[in-house]
Amino acid sequence: MTLAAPxxxxxxxxxxxxxxxxPLGLALAGLILAFSxxxxxxxxxxxxxxxxxxxxxxxxxxxxxxxxxxxxxxAVLGGRLVSSRLARVHFFVHATVVxxxxxxxxQWDVRLMGYAASGLVLSFILFLINAFxxxxxLRRGALPARYLGASLVMLAxxxxxxxxxxGTLQHLWFPVTMGRLAGHAHLGLLGWLGLTLMGVAYQxxxxxxxVQRKRPVAGGPILALTVTAALGGGLVxxxxxxxxxxxxxxxxxxxxxxxxxxxxxxxMLARSRRTLDVQGRATFVSLGFLVVTICLGLLAxxxxxxxxxxxxxxxxxxxxxxxxxxxxxxxxxxxxxxxxPFLVWYHRYRQLAGIRPVPVVADIYSEGxxxxxxxxxxxxxxxxxxxxxxxxxxxxxxxxxxLTLGAALHMVSLAHIVLAPHAPAPxxxxxxxxxxx
Amino acid sequence: xxxxxxxxxxxxxxxxxxxxxxxxxxxxxxxxxxxxxVHIAMTTTSPQCPMGEAxxxxxxxxxxxxxxxxxxxxxxxxxPPWDVRMADMAALRQLGLVPR
Ligand code: HEM
Numbered sequence: 293m294t295l296a297a298p299x300x301x302x303x304x305x306x307x308x309x310x311x312x313x314x315p316l317g318l319a320l321a322g323l324i325l326a327f328s329x330x331x332x333x334x335x336x337x338x339x340x341x342x343x344x345x346x347x348x349x350x351x352x353x354x355x356x357x358x359x360x361x362x363x364x365x366x367a368v369l370g371g372r373l374v375s376s377r378l379a380r381v382h383f384f385v386h387a388t389v390v391x392x393x394x395x396x397x398x399q400w401d402v403r404l405m406g407y408a409a410s411g412l413v414l415s416f417i418l419f420l421i422n423a424f425x426x427x428x429x430l431r432r433g434a435l436p437a438r439y440l441g442a443s444l445v446m447l448a449x450x451x452x453x454x455x456x457x458x459g460t461l462q463h464l465w466f467p468v469t470m471g472r473l474a475g476h477a478h479l480g481l482l483g484w485l486g487l488t489l490m491g492v493a494y495q496x497x498x499x500x501x502x503v504q505r506k507r508p509v510a511g512g513p514i515l516a517l518t519v520t521a522a523l524g525g526g527l528v529x530x531x532x533x534x535x536x537x538x539x540x541x542x543x544x545x546x547x548x549x550x551x552x553x554x555x556x557x558x559x560m561l562a563r564s565r566r567t568l569d570v571q572g573r574a575t576f577v578s579l580g581f582l583v584v585t586i587c588l589g590l591l592a593x594x595x596x597x598x599x600x601x602x603x604x605x606x607x608x609x610x611x612x613x614x615x616x617x618x619x620x621x622x623x624x625x626x627x628x629x630x631x632x633p634f635l636v637w638y639h640r641y642r643q644l645a646g647i648r649p650v651p652v653v654a655d656i657y658s659e660g661x662x663x664x665x666x667x668x669x670x671x672x673x674x675x676x677x678x679x680x681x682x683x684x685x686x687x688x689x690x691x692x693x694x695l696t697l698g699a700a701l702h703m704v705s706l707a708h709i710v711l712a713p714h715a716p717a718p719x720x721x722x723x724x725x726x727x728x729x
Numbered sequence: 730x731x732x733x734x735x736x737x738x739x740x741x742x743x744x745x746x747x748x749x750x751x752x753x754x755x756x757x758x759x760x761x762x763x764x765x766x767v768h769i770a771m772t773t774t775s776p777q778c779p780m781g782e783a784x785x786x787x788x789x790x791x792x793x794x795x796x797x798x799x800x801x802x803x804x805x806x807x808x809p810p811w812d813v814r815m816a817d818m819a820a821l822r823q824l825g826l827v828p829r
Contacts (some may be wrong), residue, residue, distance in 0.1 A: 335759075367779045420778070499775055500746065500822065504812060564813040566825030632777065637745050642783045646741065646790030652748040 301486055302366055304639045306376055308710045309383050310359025311632050312703065317351025318621070320394065325676060325692025333683050335475055336608045343397035348616050350412065352699075356624045357488050358386065358419055361440065365426030367435050367638075367648065368495060373422045380467070382418035389415055402462040404504035409458035416451045420444055431688070435511040437490020442519050446483030449523070450476060471532030478529060481615060483522035489623050490518070490552050493575070493677055497556060498569060499501060500571050500630055501563035508555050516549030535594055542593035546586045553582045554560040563610075570662040574626020578672055581618025588614055610676040610680035617673040625702060629662045632709050638715075651714040669698035730781025730799075732760045733794065735767055745780055749823050751788070755815025758806060767792055772811045777821045781805065 322346040329491040331338035339615055362379055365371040373379055396405040427440040433454035457468050521544040528541050560575055568576075588611035595604030633656035641650040676691025678684075739757055740750045751757055751771065759770035765774065769788055773781045785803050792801045821827045 368777055454827070495777070499777065502774060502813060504810075563825060564824055567823075634746070638779075638783065641745075642786065645743075645745070645783065645789035647794060652743055654748055691786045 301343070302362055302373060302379075304375060304635050304710070306379055306383075306399055307363045307635055308632065309387075310355055310362065311628055312706055312710065313383075313387055314352050314356035314624075314628075315411060315699040315706065317347050317353075317355055317390065318702070319696045320350035320351055320391070322672070322692045322694070322699055324394075324398070324412050326689045326696065328608040328685055330685070332609070332688065333680070333685065334391060334605055336605050336612075337468075337470070338619030339397055340401040340607070343394045345477075345612065345616075346397060347390070347394045348621075349485065350386055352393065353485055353616065353620055353624055354487060355386060355390070358382070358487070358627065360421075360492060360624075360627065360631055361423050363635060364436075364492065364495065365423070365440075367634075369426075369428035369434065369440075369504060369558055371426040371428035371437075373426050375422065376441045378418060379422050382422070385411065385418060386415040395671055402458075403655045406460050406462045409455045413451055413455050416447060420448065430442065435508060435515075436491045436495040438512075439487050439494065439515055443484050443487035444513060445492065446479060446487060446519075446522060448478040450484050463630065469530075469532050472530045475528075475530035478545060479522055481620075482518065482549070483526070485616075485620050486522070487515070487518060489620050490514070490549065492627065492672040493552075493623065495555060496571075496627055497575055498559055498563075499728050500565075500569075501560060501575075502565040503559045503563045505564075506559050508559065510551055510555060514548050514551050514555070517544075517551070519547055521545045537706040539590070542590050546589060549582060550586055551577050569629075570659060571626040571630045572661070574622050574629075577666065578619050578622040578626065581583075581614050581622060581673070583609060585615040585619050588677075588681075589619060606680050606683050610677045613673060613680060613691075617669070617676065621673070622666070623671065628702075628706060629657050631708075632706060633657045636709055636714075649716045651716040655717050656714045657709045658705060661701070661708070665698055665702045668694060670703060672698050697709040730760060730765070730767070730797070732762055735760045735762060735769075738794075738825065739769070739788065739793045741791050742784065743753075744774070745783065747774070747824070749812045749816075753817045753820040755817070755820070756784075756811060758807070765797060767799060767801050769803045770806055771803065773805055774811055776807050776810075 321344050324347055328340060332341055335341070362373065366373060389408060389457070393405070393408035393412055423443070423444050426442070428437045457472065457476055460466055460468060490578070494511055497503070525545050526536065526540040544622050556575065556579060559574070563572070588607060591610050592607040593603050595607045630653070633653045636650070637653050638658050644650050672691050672694030675694055676688055678687070679688030679691050724726055732823060736752055736757070740752045742751045743749065744751060744756070754774070756773065757769065757771050761768040771784075771788065773784060785805060788803050789801055798819070804820050812825065813824070816824070818827065
């Protein structure tokens, strides 16, 4: 018997903590947004905004992606973890450092920021030691593995600039200009988060939605374009260029995800599994937010600063929320309801399947609860974007509260997947036969 | 045991992701019965399907369940690749491809 991808899954106890802790990062980001002050709408580098950003991108999305890479690498891409114990240690390091890191931004304590930033670099190193072998040697040529390989390099580059910026904030080697901030930010957002989610989607969206009639046609060129735009564009931004160059960089950065979005839409519309579950719905909603993100990003690149010396803060804030909470966040939320139930099924029921009635993956999570999470999170994201664009602090805060509520619901429903017993639902097992398995 | 008996048993193997049995999905390409020995040729919905190994285990479990003397061998093949048109009407209905 030959299987292209052996279904070796890592231990549930290794992966689940990453997925369960990730919504805490979102809850924290939502709370920080709920405590926005006047500065939030005036300066994109206001302490609370930088705290909010890192709670979302490192506490929530990166934490979830860590879990996804540890799971999908060995289970789907044919890779292996160097050490499961290292991955466990990594969880504790990351979970400890992130709140401290966010706190130093909130307080704008540049001395402690340096220590916390070093802890974060350590967390990324621990991750990368496992992540490179995890994404597979067997199928390294495959699109998802290539995207993930590139995104891991981008994570290292982003962290390199991040620790340098933290260092210069403390030791005043040089100023962190708006351009330098934007360069680091886009290396992280497009290079690390964007590429990872795009690569994972190439794997999961066709697999879960049974897409056969269409294949990705431009995955390779889109990868090359996105890597060039994130790296080249990020470096160009660091030189604080004028508006036209900024617009060109923004267009280049939008091109990859835009083309990927069209590919995803093509694939999803050709799916054989017509009935959409929460993962399928989340994919469409997330694609909608990608369009919003691209439009706001292009507008922000040519937008008029609200006051001299400042960026068009409100547009940038709306753009950031759309990209992080909408595009990337909703994609992660949707996939959580596949990755975690699969893992639970694999570890609890695989051995029993065929011998006695066991639940299927869909019995392991509540579709209703998952849809409620998606609805609350989507509404919170829209309200927060509206608050940012309208410059209305109360609407922005309300959006933050909704995101926190969505995060709490998400955490409870993920915990239920891992901890609760699951019963098989009645289903058809043969022609004309309905049985309770 | 004849091929019909084997097929009936395989209908108890449910694809954990789609919630549909592997016979209805058209994942079973061939059943050979020689005396008590059974050989199954089957596929998965995609070559990277992470459930592939689990599905093979389930097939072995249902066939070896209870009193049986013979051997069971399962071969996973990807030629021809699985196509949704190989699924039966009930499976297509469950996938939402034809109205319920
Ligand atoms: C070791 C890791 C990291 C460190 C030490 C770090 C540090 C920093 C610092 C010091 C700033 C603020 C500079 C200033 O305002 O003067 C910043 C901004 C930013 N960083 Fe990071 N960062 C790290 C990783 C990341 C990653 C992985 C991402 C994305 C996934 C990211 C996304 C951002 C964004 C979007 C901003 C702009 C925030 C805003 O304008 O409000 N960072 N980072």
